[in-house]
Amino acid sequence: MLPDFTNINYLQHGNALQQAAFYVLKQSKILYHLEPFKPVLCGTLPINIFIEGSSDLDIICEVQDFDNLNEVLEANFKTFPGFSITIKPVHSTPSLICGFHVDNFLIEVFAQPIPVNQQAAYKHMLIEHYLLNTHGEQFREKIVELKKQGYKTEPAFAKLLNLKGEPYSALLELANEYLKQQLAG
Structure with a gap:
């Protein structure tokens, strides 16, 4: 949900x-x-x-x-x-x-x-929230550590998830898939 x-x-x-x-x-x-x-x-x-x-x-x-x-x-x-x-x-x-x-x-x-709810910032936040909940506290801590090292949020997620391509677009694709599943289920 x-x-x-x-x-x-x-x-x-x-x-x-x-x-x-x-x-x-x-x-x-x-x-x-x-x-x-x-x-x-x-x-x-x-x-x-x-x-x-x-x-x-x-x-x-x-x-x-x-x-x-x-x-x-x-x-x-x-x-x-x-x-x-x-x-x-x-x-x-x-x-x-x-x-x-x-x-x-x-x-x-x-x-x-x-x-x-259709803007990229909102979709990024939803998928990031889902990923943080799915991957647990250690994952969140690693994201925070990367951010402290100077990474922006989406590149930090992309690095930890080994996403290919431009980080903002890659996370937006994940978000769109996640939202389709949420609306279908």
């Missing part, structure tokens, strides 16, 4: 970093302000492979009107340290990327005109 990452309440019962992230997200009302854009916290923190100081809180959103999202972000977060917004194509899909700091966390809002 697929985990429900759409509600961050699970972070309250996680490790100290997950609990700190929960507090920051609640206190800053980031998800509240982004609610019209269906925000989902993705990346390494929800699946417990977050590396303090080198990972950020990735919030993906679905957006149809970039100007509207831009206004919401500027109205609510422009005064936060490091605030920036860029709109550019990512893999030929128009994308908005906004970054800023809240307490000790770098927040990155990533929005595309694609439902969040």
